[in-house]
Amino acid sequence: MDRLVFAIYRAASSLFGALPIRLVFRLGWWAGWLGYWVALPYRRLVLNNLRIAFGREKSPAELRAIAQKHFATLGANFFSALKLPKIPREELMQYVAVEGLENMGESAVSEGGFIFVISHIGSWEMFAQLTPIIFECPVGTVFQALGNPHIDAEVRRDRARLGLALFERKEGLVKACQFIREGGGVGVLVDQHAGDGGLWCPFFDRLASTSTLAATMALRTGAKLVPAAVYTEGVARWRCVISPVVPVETRDADVITTRINEVLEEQIRRAPQDWFWVHNRWKTPKPKFLLSTYKRGIELPPAFAEGQALQPFKMLIRSSNWLGE
Numbered sequence: 063m064d065r066l067v068f069a070i071y072r073a074a075s076s077l078f079g080a081l082p083i084r085l086v087f088r089l090g091w092w093a094g095w096l097g098y099w100v101a102l103p104y105r106r107l108v109l110n111n112l113r114i115a116f117g118r119e120k121s122p123a124e125l126r127a128i129a130q131k132h133f134a135t136l137g138a139n140f141f142s143a144l145k146l147p148k149i150p151r152e153e154l155m156q157y158v159a160v161e162g163l164e165n166m167g168e169s170a171v172s173e174g175g176f177i178f179v180i181s182h183i184g185s186w187e188m189f190a191q192l193t194p195i196i197f198e199c200p201v202g203t204v205f206q207a208l209g210n211p212h213i214d215a216e217v218r219r220d221r222a223r224l225g226l227a228l229f230e231r232k233e234g235l236v237k238a239c240q241f242i243r244e245g246g247g248v249g250v251l252v253d254q255h256a257g258d259g260g261l262w263c264p265f266f267d268r269l270a271s272t273s274t275l276a277a278t279m280a281l282r283t284g285a286k287l288v289p290a291a292v293y294t295e296g297v298a299r300w301r302c303v304i305s306p307v308v309p310v311e312t313r314d315a316d317v318i319t320t321r322i323n324e325v326l327e328e329q330i331r332r333a334p335q336d337w338f339w340v341h342n343r344w345k346t347p348k349p350k351f352l353l354s355t356y357k358r359g360i361e362l363p364p365a366f367a368e369g370q371a372l373q374p375f376k377m378l379i380r381s382s383n384w385l386g387e
Contacts, residue, residue, distance in 0.1 A: 071213050078141060079148035083157065086145045087138045087298040094137020098130050108132060108339040114373065115266040116334065131335040135184075135294050142298065143187035147220035151195060158188055158292065160196055162304035166288055174199035174245040176286040179276050179308065179322055181253035182338035183291040183329060187221075188300050192292070193249070194224040196302075202227030203249035204238055204275070235279070242283045249290075250276040252322055253338070255345050261358040263320045264366065266327060268373035270344050274358070277318035280310055287318070289325045293333050305329070316361040324363070346375055 078086045098105055112125045120128075146154070163171060170176050180189060180203075193201045203221070207230055208214035218228055229238040229248065238248050252273060260271030280287050287308035295301045305328075308321055330337045366372060 065212065067210055067213070071210075071216070075144045075216075078144040081145070083142065083145050083149065083298045086141050090138035090141025091134045091297075092137070093141065094134040095130065097137060098133035101133075104340050105129065105133075107342060111339045111341075111343060112334075114268055114344055115330070128334050129339070132337075132339050135335050136338070136340070139185045139187070139294060142185060146185075146187050146191050147223060149191075151224055154191060154195060157298055158192060158300040158302055159295075160192075160302045160304070162306075163196070165304050165306045166286065170247070170286060170288075171197055171199070174201075174247045175242060175284070176247045176288050177242065177276055177280055177283075178203075178247060178249035179252050179287050179289040179325065180249045181251060181291065181326055181329065182341070183253075184293045184333070184336040185300050186292065189249070189290065189292045189302065190221045190226055191224060192302060193247075194226050197247060200225070200227060200241065200244075200246040201248070202229055202238065202241055202246060204229045204231055204235070204251070206231045231275075235275075239279055239283050242279070242285050247285075247288075248279070250279065252276050253326055253343070254341060255343055259358070261316050261319050262360045263316070263323055264362065264372060265323045265343065266373075267371070268344055268375065269360065270323075272319055272323055274315045274319045276322060277315040280318065281313060281315055287322070289322075289329060291329050291336075293336055303329075303332075316358075320361050320363045344375070 078089075081089075108129045109125060112120075112128055116125060116128075149157075166176060174197075178193075180186065190203065203226060205228060208217065222228060227241060227246070227248075229235065229241070242248055252275075254273070256271040256273040258271075259273075261274050262269045263272050264270070265272065276287060279285065287310060289305040289308060290302065291305075292300050292302045305325065308318070308325055310318060312318065362372075
């Protein structure tokens with residue numbers, strides 16, 4: 063089955079690689095728009111996620127409009143991701159504008175020592191292709207291998223073609239930290255559900271299991287935490303926005319992680335349709351996360367200690383009766 067799926071992937075990649083990028087983007091846009099109407103389980107998931115994030119400030123009609131645009135944008139960026147690795151280095155910059163490099167400081171561009179705080183906003187494939195071009199220092203990314211080994215190998219080759227170093231999440235963290243210490247910059251994804259290994263902290267005022275990896279690596283290496291995203295601006299047009307550095311004023315990775323979630327919220331609010339809403343970000347926690355022996359526990363920013371309310375979630379807790387049944 064893996065080989066069959068890979069054959070379909072290679073056929074689509076070859077087809078889109080031969081077409082103009084604007085046409086590929088438009089085909090993806092219409093495929094995504096169609097997906098909104100036919101992929102009912104994913105539509106329900108997206109609308110539920112949008113209600114969690116924006117239901118207190120936007121009407122149901124506004125949420126549906128964002129969802130429709132999200133499916134179309136996601137399709138356009140997915141199709142474009144198959145085309146971008148086929149575009150020569152010298153042509154790539156005509157499709158993307160870069161904003162906010164000055165937020166990193168002059169030395170970081172050439173001397174490294176930073177961690178890109180990245181997420182599934184807009185075209186994350188464009189970001190992978192772009193960073194080796196705009197930075198003089200070596201750049202890399204921490205990634206999680208895909209389930210299909212054949213597609214995984216293809217994606218690795220595509221992302222490494224311009225010099226991007228790849229560090230597999232389960233095996234390469236020591237190497238990634240060393241890479242940073244030696245003058246490189248590494249991208250770390252921060253927006254996916256982190257399971258039992260994550261820290262439970264607010265994301266749009268609802269607890270979400272969040273990876274502490276970016277914060278932990280910053281504390282180990284002394285690297286700057288630099289939020290960045292590539293937004294969809296138009297037909298085959300993107301804008302890479304580099305935000306101000308996240309301040310590291312503590313040695314507590316949990317506190318830094320809560321601040322990263324706040325920055326991610328700000329990035330998403332800039333273009334809500336661009337984030338990956340088809341991911342179940344707010345999975346209900348297992349009851350043991352309430353126990354003092356839990357690996358990570360919960361971290362709340364000062365605003366919640368001062369009275370800001372978390373969004374509730376439902377949890378069913380079963381226990382035996384007095385007979386032990």
